[in-house]
Amino acid sequence: MISISLQGLRKGQCLSDIWVYQYKQGGIFLIPKSVIKRIEAICRNFLWDGSSEYHKVPLVAWETVTLPKNEGGLGIKRALTWNYATIGKLVDWVYTKSDRLWIKWVHQLYIKDKDWHNYSPPSDAAWAWKNICKIKEMIKNGYVANTWILNTKGYTVSSGYEWLRHKQPQQHWTPMIWSNWNIPKHAIITWISMHKGLKVKEKLFRLGCCTDDGCIICDREVETQAHLFFDCPYINQVLQLLEQWCGFRIHVSMLGGLQNAKNCLKQQVHYLLWNALYYHVWSQRNAARIQSVLIRPQKLAEMIKDEVCRRIKVTMGRSPSRNDSTWLRKWGL
Structure with missing residues (x-):
C-alpha cells in the first residue's frame, strides 16, 4: 500500500501516485479518449475482418453493434461508456463517503463542506478530478439522497452503464x-x-x-x-x-x-x-x-x-x- 500524507498534498501534487494506488485497489482509472478510440477500432476491425486492420466500410454501424441483443445489436459494450461507468464508481465512493484514503483526500482538498451533488470543480483543479466531476454530472440524476436508485445494493458498473448508454426500442425479431x-x-x-x-x-x-x-x-x-x-x-x-x-x-x-x-x-x-x-x-x-x-x-x-x-x-x-x-x-x- 502506498502511504500518502493528507496534510502534505497540494492540488495536483502526487496525483499520479494516488491513481497508482487507486488502480491497485480497484482497477479504476481514466483512459484517454484516443486510446479508447483505438481499442474500439481494433474490436470493430476484428469483428468484420478477423484482424486489427480493416479498410472497408463495416456492414453494420458500430453504434448498432454495441446495442444489447434485444435492441438489435450484438451485446458488445462501448469502451468509452464502460470507462465512464467504471469511473462512476469513484463518484459513488464520494457520495457514500467510503472509508478510503483517496476519498478522504478529495473531501479535505476539494469538496470540504460543499454539497457533492451540486459541486463544481475549481478552474485550477487537476485534470483527473475535473473528469470525475464531469462524469458525476452524467449520473447524478440517478442519485436520491446520496443513494443510487437503479440498484438496491448500490451503484454497480453495470447499472451505471445502463444509465449512460443510449437505449433503443426492443426489436420483435x-x-x-x-x-x-x-x-x-x-x-x-x-x-x-x-x-x-x-x-x-x-x-x-x-x-x-x-x-x-x-x-x-x-x-x-x-x-x-x-x-x-x-x-x-x-x-x-x-x-x-x-x-x-x-x-x-x-x-x-x-x-x-x-x-x-x-x-x-x-x-x-x-x-x-x-x-x-x-x-x-x-x-x-x-x-x-x-x-x-x-x-x-x-x-x-x-x-x-x-x-x-x-x-x-x-x-x-x-x-x-x-x-x-x-x-x-x-x-x-
Missing part, C-alpha cells in the same frame, strides 16, 4: 435470431440482413461497384434483400420443399415467426429452419456471383434438412414428449 438452437454463422447472416447490411446488387450498383442491379439467381428483377429472400422463384421452390418436409409453413417474413409454434420444440425448429434458409440462400447467391455455380433447389433443400437434423440431435438435451417424438419420427429423427 431478436428471439428468432438469438435462439440457442440456431447455428451461430446462420444467425449472424440473418442479423446483418435485418440491418440491411448485405451487399446485394442493388446496393453495389448504386455505389458504382457493378454494371447492373439484376438478380444473379433469377435475372428477372432488381436484386434487393426483399426480392432475394421473399420474392425470388428460387427461394420459393426451396421453401415449398422444406414445408412439405417439416409439415408447417415457414415464414420468411419476420412478422409471422411466432405464430407457427404450437409448442416450444416446433418454435425452436422453426427458428432453426428459418435462419438456415437465410444463410444458405445467401451462400448460393454468392456462389452464383463469384463462381457462376448454382445448385438445384432440391439439393439445397436436402442440405438444409441434413444440417437442421444434425443440429436438433446435438441441441435437444432432454427426452422429447410423446407428441414431439411422433412429430420428430416423421422427420426420421
Whole structure:
C-alpha cells in the first residue's frame, strides 16, 4: 500500500501516485479518449475482418453493434461508456463517503463542506478530478439522497452503464435470431440482413461497384434483400420443399415467426429452419456471383434438412414428449 500524507498534498501534487494506488485497489482509472478510440477500432476491425486492420466500410454501424441483443445489436459494450461507468464508481465512493484514503483526500482538498451533488470543480483543479466531476454530472440524476436508485445494493458498473448508454426500442425479431438452437454463422447472416447490411446488387450498383442491379439467381428483377429472400422463384421452390418436409409453413417474413409454434420444440425448429434458409440462400447467391455455380433447389433443400437434423440431435438435451417424438419420427429423427 502506498502511504500518502493528507496534510502534505497540494492540488495536483502526487496525483499520479494516488491513481497508482487507486488502480491497485480497484482497477479504476481514466483512459484517454484516443486510446479508447483505438481499442474500439481494433474490436470493430476484428469483428468484420478477423484482424486489427480493416479498410472497408463495416456492414453494420458500430453504434448498432454495441446495442444489447434485444435492441438489435450484438451485446458488445462501448469502451468509452464502460470507462465512464467504471469511473462512476469513484463518484459513488464520494457520495457514500467510503472509508478510503483517496476519498478522504478529495473531501479535505476539494469538496470540504460543499454539497457533492451540486459541486463544481475549481478552474485550477487537476485534470483527473475535473473528469470525475464531469462524469458525476452524467449520473447524478440517478442519485436520491446520496443513494443510487437503479440498484438496491448500490451503484454497480453495470447499472451505471445502463444509465449512460443510449437505449433503443426492443426489436420483435431478436428471439428468432438469438435462439440457442440456431447455428451461430446462420444467425449472424440473418442479423446483418435485418440491418440491411448485405451487399446485394442493388446496393453495389448504386455505389458504382457493378454494371447492373439484376438478380444473379433469377435475372428477372432488381436484386434487393426483399426480392432475394421473399420474392425470388428460387427461394420459393426451396421453401415449398422444406414445408412439405417439416409439415408447417415457414415464414420468411419476420412478422409471422411466432405464430407457427404450437409448442416450444416446433418454435425452436422453426427458428432453426428459418435462419438456415437465410444463410444458405445467401451462400448460393454468392456462389452464383463469384463462381457462376448454382445448385438445384432440391439439393439445397436436402442440405438444409441434413444440417437442421444434425443440429436438433446435438441441441435437444432432454427426452422429447410423446407428441414431439411422433412429430420428430416423421422427420426420421
